[in-house]
Amino acid sequence: xxxxxxxxxxxxxxxxxxxxxxxxxxxxxxxxxxxxxxxxxxxxxxxxxxxxxxxxxxxxxxxxxxxxxxxxxxxxxxxxxxxxxxxxxxxxxxxxxxxxxxxxxxxxxxxxxxxxx
Numbered sequence: 789x790x791x792x793x794x795x796x797x798x799x800x801x802x803x804x805x806x807x808x809x810x811x812x813x814x815x816x817x818x819x820x821x822x823x824x825x826x827x828x829x830x831x832x833x834x835x836x837x838x839x840x841x842x843x844x845x846x847x848x849x850x851x852x853x854x855x856x857x858x859x860x861x862x863x864x865x866x867x868x869x870x871x872x873x874x875x876x877x878x879x880x881x882x883x884x885x886x887x888x889x890x891x892x893x894x895x896x897x898x899x900x901x902x903x904x905x
Contacts, residue, residue: 878899
């Protein structure tokens with residue numbers, strides 16, 4: 789998929805979620821609370837955060853929330869994860885966005901330096 793083929797509303801929502809996730813991690817100096825971002829057809833955004841133990845349950849709740857919100861035009865999820873860079877596991881913020889009804893997604897990963905992963 790080419791960048792110009794991606795709905796600009798989706799790119800903005802994913803970029804917003806990534807920036808919010810990075811700010812949250814920096815401000816709290818801890819794990820990102822998983823969140824779902826919904827945007828309606830008029831462009832109004834709402835953010836919903838999910839806290840549960842273990843952490844994976846929070847992510848599952850956010851995923852379920854997105855699946856249940858079929859009226860939203862744009863759906864985004866953000867959560868803590870890990871990526872492998874240069875053979876080493878690194879903390880990262882994972883963001884995935886969807887246009888409702890589309891079959892393709894946009895994903896961004898932001899490695900977080902100084903993590904203990």
